[in-house]
Amino acid sequence: MEISVNLSTRFPHILSSPLPSSFSAGSSLPALRPSHNSATAAKTTITIVVKEQTPATALISRRNHKSNSYLSRKSAVLQVQQSSDLASSLQRFGGILKVQDLNAILRHFGEQNRWPDLSQLFNWMQQHGKTSVSSYSSYIKFLGKSLKPLKALEIYNNITDESTKTNVFICNSVLSCLVRNGKLDSGIKLFDKMKQNGLTPDAVTYNTLLTGCIKVKRGYSKALELVQELKHNGLQMDSVMYGILLAVCAANSLHEGAESYFNCMKDEGHSPNPFHYSSLLNAYSSVGNYEKADELVQEMKSSGLVPNKVILTTLLKVYVRGGLFDKSRELLAELDTLGYAEDEMPYCLLMDGLAKAGRLDEAKAVFSELKEKSVKSGKSPPLDDDLFLQDL
């Protein structure tokens, strides 16, 4: 059976809008070929050949239908992601998108820091009943990243379904959002409520709260309480947990505690990674113990790890705190050679140490070097020559 159709009159939108980029020629479109049997037809007339279906072709047809719907969903995801008018593209494509597609778009917006789009999409998903647990945990995580902990709490508090409210992923997201925004105490209070409501915390839950102990006063004793609780709940210490505890020790200048956790984790069969080495080095920096720091970096190298920018910058901090300024300058030169001195941090470390040791001329010399090299200043305000000299 053959049917001739004039596409330009029947399906004008096919001709006027470009095919989505994910369509490749001849992929899984119905058999289309130009009409040869009508000399009078316009160029846009094509013939669609519809073959009679046998059971076998029916199966193929069902498969093609499935893959067509997958292709059109995939292209709709791209259209929505790239759209400059989210509301209208959701109106156009929202109907064919499944929750998992919308979650992928949500994560895409979050990774690109497109906060207004993120919220607009989540609102749309809620209004159309197209959310899952993953939507909530992703959205709340990104609200934490965009510094909107109150908004995250509002979303969480408006969840009515009890099992959703005590879902460990969602709870971890909310807690992480609070901790990230400096609200550890509120986080711990909420954590207690969550447990009362039936949350079974896991290692990630505890690690989230332990992270909050890094930059907080009395953080070490809070961390110890959490460790006690997680062990009581039958949870094991994992590699990330050791990393956080090492950071807590470093932040509280507890180099002996850090050393003991470091050895403990090795005894339990966890190989230290750059995070662990960096935190232990940082703990050594508080007492300027450069012998132990050098030894540790050697150990790191012989384990097959290459010291990265953070490791070498932290080692510089140890040298500076230990008063080894010649060694510090050598290491700073090495950092520069490796391309690790593109921002101001290592220079600031050295200048700070020199200034505190009363070696002002040397500090000024480092400052001049910093200015000559057009070093980037990151988040902090640019260094001002006059202000700096005033401080000296």
Add this chain to the structure above:
DNA sequence: ATAGGGTTAG
């Protein structure tokens, strides 16, 4: 289908 956790300065 499938989300949530760790490192460097003042």
